Amino acid sequence: MKNSLIIALDFPDKNDVYGFIKKFNNEQLFVKVGMELFYKEGPAMVQELKEMGHDIFLDLKLHDIPNTVGRAMRNLASLGCDLVNVHAAGGKEMMVAALEGLEAGTALGAKRPKIIAVTQLTSTSEEQMKGEQLISVSLEQSVLHYAKVTQDAGLDGVVCSSNEVKLIREQLGEQFLTVTPGIRMSSESVGDQKRVATPEFARNAGVSMIVVGRSITRAEDPVLAYQLYKNAWEGKVYETKNS
Numbered sequence: 001m002k003n004s005l006i007i008a009l010d011f012p013d014k015n016d017v018y019g020f021i022k023k024f025n026n027e028q029l030f031v032k033v034g035m036e037l038f039y040k041e042g043p044a045m046v047q048e049l050k051e052m053g054h055d056i057f058l059d060l061k062l063h064d065i066p067n068t069v070g071r072a073m074r075n076l077a078s079l080g081c082d083l084v085n086v087h088a089a090g091g092k093e094m095m096v097a098a099l100e101g102l103e104a105g106t107a108l109g110a111k112r113p114k115i116i117a118v119t120q121l122t123s124t125s126e127e128q129m130k131g132e133q134l135i136s137v138s139l140e141q142s143v144l145h146y147a148k149v150t151q152d153a154g155l156d157g158v159v160c161s162s163n164e165v166k167l168i169r170e171q172l173g174e175q176f177l178t179v180t181p182g183i184r185m186s187s188e189s190v191g192d193q194k195r196v197a198t199p200e201f202a203r204n205a206g207v208s209m210i211v212v213g214r215s216i217t218r219a220e221d222p223v224l225a226y227q228l229y230k231n232a233w234e235g236k237v238y239e240t241k242n243s
């Protein structure tokens with residue numbers, strides 16, 4: 001699982017997903033099923049992708065009272081995905097309930113999916129965080145704080161931007177997973193993302209897994225785009241600028 005490049009399957013429905021996946025000629029991928037696809041196709045989509053041999057990050061970002069999140073996680077555990085997530089802002093008690101629900105829902109002898117918490121979305125800038133969430137510390141400190149609460153709750157890691165990973169590594173150790181979206185080549189437009197980095201910057205920062213969406217799924221040649229990102233992530237080509 002570590003060192004993976006996760007492709008965000010942000011498509012409207014399964015026809016688009018299968019059209020996309022077909023281009024990869026049976027290559028085993030690590031894919032992310034998010035809200036757009038899951039709300040249309042439901043759990044069957046996850047099971048079908050799993051049967052095709054792909055690893056799955058089910059990104060539903062649960063954020064509710066502990067009882068609700070715990071019971072929802074129990075159901076998600078039965079889908080056989082590899083990675084799930086919650087919002088750290090839901091609090092330690094909610095995250096503990098999520099982990100307990102996941103453990104309770106994992107079939108005997110099966111591997112519990114890894115569970116990570118979103119700290120500050122990569123679409124959030126420090127200015128927005130201070131103005132809208134009334135958090136007065138720096139964005140990096142806020143992410144680190146959420147990461148500490150997440151680790152205290154017993155979760156496996158966090159979602160953050162590549163910019164905060166060095167600090168998280170230093171303070172929370174090498175085993176704690178860091179999953180980073182907001183990945184762009186320096187020549188690309190950032191779109192709605194605010195805290196972005198190149199694959200090479202992510203690798204040098206010690207990121208565990210990167211998430212890449214539109215740069216691959218909307219590329220003219222998605223397989224070529226995937227290969228370019230993968231090569232940069234694995235250090236086979238050089239993209240130096242952190243945009």
Ligand SMILES: O=C(O)c1cc(=O)[nH]c(=O)n1[C@@H]1O[C@H](COP(=O)(O)O)[C@@H](O)[C@H]1O
Pocket residue numbers: 008010034059061085118120121122123159160181182183193211212213214215
């Ligand atoms: O949890 C996530 O995956 C996530 C967290 C976050 O802070 N930022 C973020 O962009 N994501 C997801 O990562 C993907 C990024 O997509 P692109 O910006 O198209 O590469 C999207 O599917 C987002 O839902």
